[in-house]
Amino acid sequence: MKLFKGQGTADLGKPWRYEEDGLTVTRGCAWSPPGCHPVGCGIKTYVNAEGELVKVEGDENHPVTGGRLCVRCLTMRDYVYNPDRVLYPMKRAREDRGKNKWERITWEEAFDTIAEKVAYYKENYGAESILMQGGTGREGGPMLPAYAQAALGTPNASQPLSGYSCYIPRVAGTTYVMGVAYPEMDYAGGLPGRYDDPMFKLPELIVFWGKDPLPTNGDGLFGHSAIDMMRRGSKLMVIDPRVTWASTRADYHLRLRPGTDTALAMAMLDVIISEDLYDHEFVEKWCYGFEQLAERVATMPVEKAADICGVEADLIREAARAYAAAKPAQIAWGLAIDMKSNGTQAGHSILALEAITGNVDVPGGQLVGDVNDGLELGFGWKELGVELQNKILGLKEYPAMVSFVLNAHCDMVLDALETGEPYAFKMAGFEDCNGLAGTDCAQPARWHKAYQNLEWCFGIDVWLTPTIQACCELFLPLSSTIEHDTVVYSHYGASPITMGVANKSITVGEGKGDCEIMYEIGRRCMPINFGRFANFYEFLEEYRLNGKTTFEALREEVVHQKTETLSYYKYKSGKLRPDGQPGFNTPTGRVELYSTMFRQFGEDPLPYYEEPQYSPASTPELMEEYPMVLTTGARTYCYFHSEGKQIPYLREINPDPIVEVNPQDAQRYGIANGQWVRLTNQFGSCVLKAKVTQQVYPGLVAAQHGFWFPEADSEEPVLYDIWRSNINNLMPHFHVGKLGFGAPYKCLICKIEPIADNFDTDMAEVWRRWGNPAVRK
Amino acid sequence: MTAYGLLIDYEYCSGCQSCEVACKEEHKIPVGQWGIRILDDGPWECTDGKFNWNKIPTPTRLCDLCAERTAKGKQPSCVHHCLTGCMQYGTVEELAKELEEKPNQVLFVPKPYQY
The missing domain is CATH 2.40.40.20 (Barwin-like endoglucanases)
Structure with a gap:
């Protein structure tokens, strides 16, 4: 089966490791570094007898990528052998922050120093005085709470991104409203026959909403799958203020003013409801609060949304009708949904669109995981004990975020760093996070100054980033995705698509992978969580593979499509709920168009529009x-x-x-x-x-x-x-x-x-x- | 002698530049030079409100159609790695037939560069 006409075939059917022209070829699935989300694109490394990487190539055996590879992995050799890369653990004195006075040390010294510092700060200031800052796009990204809670024993993990405006708002909203982790656009990634698989139905319409998945592969979605499906006949709608290349190939492009997505989505809901274009059976059997939603979205008629969004009223109407008519239709929602204070409502409205049109958990619609698919949250949380759990920053003020994602509230972390209230942070780790460099930290100069109030910090990365150079006393070198063994699972395990292995095929210096570094820190600082593992692989198999298979077994397959858990209409079969009953895993057992959870958290249970704080309309x-x-x-x-x-x-x-x-x-x-x-x-x-x-x-x-x-x-x-x-x-x-x-x-x-x-x-x-x-x- | 070429379906070229970089890695071409390069026309708005934006991977004088790779039965590196799968390598005869099957395609028949 070819995904595209030019797909390579020369190496189809090759084992995970083989010889070719005097080189050892190893097949694997790339994650990070170099930074990316977990698609696990198929990659082949070509290594000579001296153990040197000669080149990489895309692996045509991969069921999703089929040999295709983006520029970030194509330049792997320039990455792994880059002269600026740091290959050894290093330390420097506190007074030398910001200076190139690093001194090479051993891993033993590095890990022992961390253990010593952790013990010191726990004893003198309490475990909550230790802060773990994490970023995205490394294997360590989704492991951030575990790095903090399981390995260091502090409740305070935090990504320094204001409002945690990336992915987590959408995931939390979906959990509260729909009781699943994330409704991914279905591109048949977990089906052996891919787009031709009898279980799959090609979407009639794909919607990119605040997302340009072609360059980003957000959260493990292989964005160019959309192109595969468009070539097979799917139509495209793009909702984005900018003209993107994809928008020029779309039948509908809604160029809304940034931050006005909720108004647009509410108006589309109003069109679909008032023109009776919704899926009556799904709404009656599986949705909660339809009448209230209908009443609420009636306050956002198309003309009003057109004024707010700067999109023609007729285009909004046509788009709503086209989305409702397409069977199935799928929405890929993106970061733009999260990056506004009104984002929870935008997300809720989009989930409502998916639900009332009957596109959830259907082939070619929104793919959702079953009750056993999920993000790896919670490792080491229970072992913290109630007293420490209650000290996580922001639990009282923002329970909907903090108790869900087990992260301290990002903005409160800056306030605490600056003021020492409610308590002072003394030590921090920077795990794959270059927050100062225009990525996460809003007001980076304030963060930079506030970080100087920390007494001792360590950083983990491939590069001596400006953030580490500014703040840390210890540097731990990270290895690239072809230098360590690990497991990569599309969508952090939350979608039934693929699981693959990243295979170690070269050694460069002394870098280690994120999982191994966490294991080594954890077994020294928190034996209660790590003592049961005889080695790193045992940890990996429990943590990533849930003990279901071994690394060795998965390596033989290289990449595994999760056919054993992939099914549709799980809300009918009971696979979405831990009690095995039909329905969704929400308090009412239905998709909550009226959210009882939002109400419980003191938020309006229905979507509402709020202008961006600074905009032509509000200021x-x-x-x-x-x-x-x-x-x-x-x-x-x-x-x-x-x-x-x-x-x-x-x-x-x-x-x-x-x-x-x-x-x-x-x-x-x-x-x-x-x-x-x-x-x-x-x-x-x-x-x-x-x-x-x-x-x-x-x-x-x-x-x-x-x-x-x-x-x-x-x-x-x-x-x-x-x-x-x-x-x-x-x-x-x-x-x-x-x-x-x-x-x-x-x-x-x-x-x-x-x-x-x-x-x-x-x-x-x-x-x-x-x-x-x-x-x- | 049979002539070979590259068929580009530019309706679907997203401009990912995998072809450019795969080629540079394959042939060790420094920055500032290319073996294939994406010519970028757009976006500009037409009177009907739609935007024109075509990206067309164009082989340069440094393209050898990956002679070493194709001799081993592999695809040229640009074709192999193209994220959209909008490229094909083959004989001019077979690719010319593909031109009739859908619009918005272009066939390049570069004179192979001698590395």
Whole structure:
């Protein structure tokens, strides 16, 4: 079965390891590093007799990717042998923060130092004085609570992203409203016959809502599956303020103003309900609160939403009708849903659209996991004991977030770091998290200063990131996805798609994988959680494979489609609930269009629209000074957030941080294409390079995020120039929704002015530093 | 002698640039040079409100159609790794037939570069 006509066939049916032309070829599934979400794309490494990586290639045996590989893995050799990569554990003195005074040490010393510090701070200040900061896109991302709670014994895990505005708001909302982890667009990834499998039905309509999954592969969704399905006849709808390439291939493109998604979704619900286009049987049998929802969305008629969103009323009507008529239809919802304080309501409205049209848990609709599929939350939580559990920061203020994701509330962490209230943090770990570099931290200069109140910190990464350089006393080197054994599961295990192995095929320095580092820290600091494992593999098999199979057995398969748990209409068969009864795993057993959980948390149980805090509608008085709507963070193929700037072929694709400006605005403000500009708002400013393009409409600018400059001076105060183009300088602190979720990273305001300076990257220098690297051992 | 080419279905080229980078890795081509390059036309708005945006992978004078790989029965590296699967390698004769099957395709027949 070919997924596409040009698919390779030369190596079909090869075992997990074989010889070819004097090279050892190892098949595996890539996760991270290099940073990515867990699609587990099939990758083959070609290694010579000296153990050196000669090249990589996509593995055509992989049922989802079929040999396709993106630029981030294609440049694997430039990544693993990069001259800037740190290959050994290092330490430095507290007074040398920000300076290149690192000294190589052994892993034993590194782990023993962590254990010693953890014991010291627990004894003198309580375990809650230890903070674990984590990021995304590494294997350690979803392990963040476990790193904190199971391995270090502190309740306080936290991603330093305001309002935890990434994925978690959608997951929490889905859990409360629908009782499942995440409704992924169904691309037949877990079915042996893929798109031709008899169990599958090709979607008539795919909707990208606040998501551009082609470059991002968000949360393990292989985005280009949508193209596979479009070639087979699926239509596309794109809901996005920007013109994306995908939007030009869509039948419907709704270019709403950033942050207004809830108004649009409510109006679409109103059209579908008032025109009687909904699935009566599903609504009557499996939904709760339909009448209340109908009444609420009637307050958002199409004309009103058209005014709010800046989308023509007729287009909203047509889109709603097309979505309701398509059988099945599927929605891929994205980060834009989370990045606003009104995001919980946007998510709730989209879940309601999926439910009332009967698209949940049906072939080609929204794929949901059964009661046994789930995120790996909870490891080590019980063992903390009630007293420590109650100390997790934000439990009282934001229970809907904190008790669900077992993370301290991100914004409260900054306040506590600054004020020492309700208690002071003394020690921190930075696990795969370059938060200062325009990725997570809103108001990064405040975070940078606040981190200096910490007495002792360690960091885990492949690179000496600006965040680690600024804050840490200890550096633990991470190995790449082809240097360690581990398990990768699409969607962090929450969707019945694939499980695969990342196979160790080379050794570079002394890097270790995230799972192994956590195991080594855990067995020293928290034997109660790790003492039962004789070695790292036993831990991996319990933690990732739930004891269901062994690493060795899975390795023989390389990648496994989860056919044994994949089924549809589970709400009828009882597979969505722990008690085996039909229905959804919610308090009412139904999809809660009226959410009893939201009500319990003190939130409105029904969707409602709220303007972004700063916008033409909510702050007209500010628009004279800050006339542009600012959206940020659209992803590219070449970078995973802050990662990839040292890889010449990636840097060449996107050498400088870009802000998209419409030609009309460029004329108005005297900005030439390629000119550097300053973006300023009431919270801060940064400089970016203007790309004059119709991708954005007049009045909107779209800025890239996550830029730092590894070619710049790494020491303080330059710190790889992280402040110059840091878009998060313009992000306000603590502008979150009522339940604690969501912050306006994608819907702010600013002004834009041309500047005379030129900061263009010198690609000759990039090539000189990092091009075609020699093998490192 | 049989002529070989690259058939590009540019209706579906998403501009992922895997072809460019796969080629650079295969042939060790430095930055600033390419063996295949995506020509990018758009987005610009048409009178009917739709946007034109075509990305067309175009072999350069450094393209050798991956002679080493194809001799071993493999696809050229660009074709193998293309995320959308919008590329095909084959004889001009067979690819020319594909041109008739759907619009928005283009067939390149590069003169192979001698590495």
